[in-house]
Amino acid sequence: MRKNTLVSEEANQFHPSVDLPRIEKAVREILAAVGENPDREGLLETPKRVAKMYAELFSGLHLDPSRHLKKVFLENYDEMVLVKDISFNSMCEHHLLPFIGKAHIGYLPRGKVVGLSKMARIVEEISKKPQVQERMTHAIADLMNKELDAKGVIVVLEAEHSCMTIRGVKKPGAVTITSAVRGLFKSNESSRAEAMALINQK
Ligand SMILES: Nc1nc2c(ncn2[C@@H]2O[C@H](COP(=O)(O)OP(=O)(O)OP(=O)(O)O)[C@@H](O)[C@H]2O)c(=O)[nH]1
Numbered sequence: 001m002r003k004n005t006l007v008s009e010e011a012n013q014f015h016p017s018v019d020l021p022r023i024e025k026a027v028r029e030i031l032a033a034v035g036e037n038p039d040r041e042g043l044l045e046t047p048k049r050v051a052k053m054y055a056e057l058f059s060g061l062h063l064d065p066s067r068h069l070k071k072v073f074l075e076n077y078d079e080m081v082l083v084k085d086i087s088f089n090s091m092c093e094h095h096l097l098p099f100i101g102k103a104h105i106g107y108l109p110r111g112k113v114v115g116l117s118k119m120a121r122i123v124e125e126i127s128k129k130p131q132v133q134e135r136m137t138h139a140i141a142d143l144m145n146k147e148l149d150a151k152g153v154i155v156v157l158e159a160e161h162s163c164m165t166i167r168g169v170k171k172p173g174a175v176t177i178t179s180a181v182r183g184l185f186k187s188n189e190s191s192r193a194e195a196m197a198l199i200n201q202k
């Protein structure tokens with residue numbers, strides 16, 4: 001006997017611990033609480049859609065991004081590798097509103113390099129949970145540093161927080177920039193300056 005009639009007929013393609021019917025119930029409750037009629041035509045499928053949306057936007061809660069950095073290539077290259085303009089969207093944990101921007105990741109390899117797409121994959125997974133930009137920046141830097149045993153890692157994130165643009169203080173265009181440096185990028189000013197110049201180059 002099914003407990004909740006809102007439950008989707010589709011197979012749950014999300015992690016088994018994601019309780020879609022529970023999210024659907026909560027969304028219905030929010031709609032009612034703000035004074036909407038959750039039973040009107042246009043809103044009938046909304047709880048189901050929102051449940052799937054949250055399952056997708058928070059899918060990183062159930063993933064371990066380190067798995068993307070396990071396959072490395074042994075390469076005699078010890079100069080900087082920088083992937084910039086990796087687009088991301090995450091959800092601010094204070095308001096559950098998106099913050100959207102770009103990540104730039106540079107590292108100085110110590111004999112091991114990683115597939116470039118893997119740097120975008122870790123950004124993607126680390127972004128898919130309730131986040132703050134500072135923690136996300138640190139998480140990317142620490143993961144790169146640990147898994148690659150790099151000589152140095154630099155991570156810069158720039159993002160617009162919709163909790164600051166569509167509500168509250170309402171300042172569209174305000175961009176938050178966070179950075180984290182590890183290893184040589186911390187101790188060597190010219191390496192850090194070189195990376196920042198490349199990141200800022202349009
Ligand atoms: N440090 C940091 N703050 C964030 C981030 N995302 C959102 N915030 C801020 O979290 C704060 C929450 O502040 P509160 O005073 O608890 O909540 P609030 O009353 O909704 O605040 P206002 O947005 O000023 O209306 C706000 O200042 C947001 O701008 C983030 O990634 N990092």
Ligand SMILES: [Zn+2]
Pocket residue numbers: 092093094095096097161163164
């Ligand atoms: Zn917020």
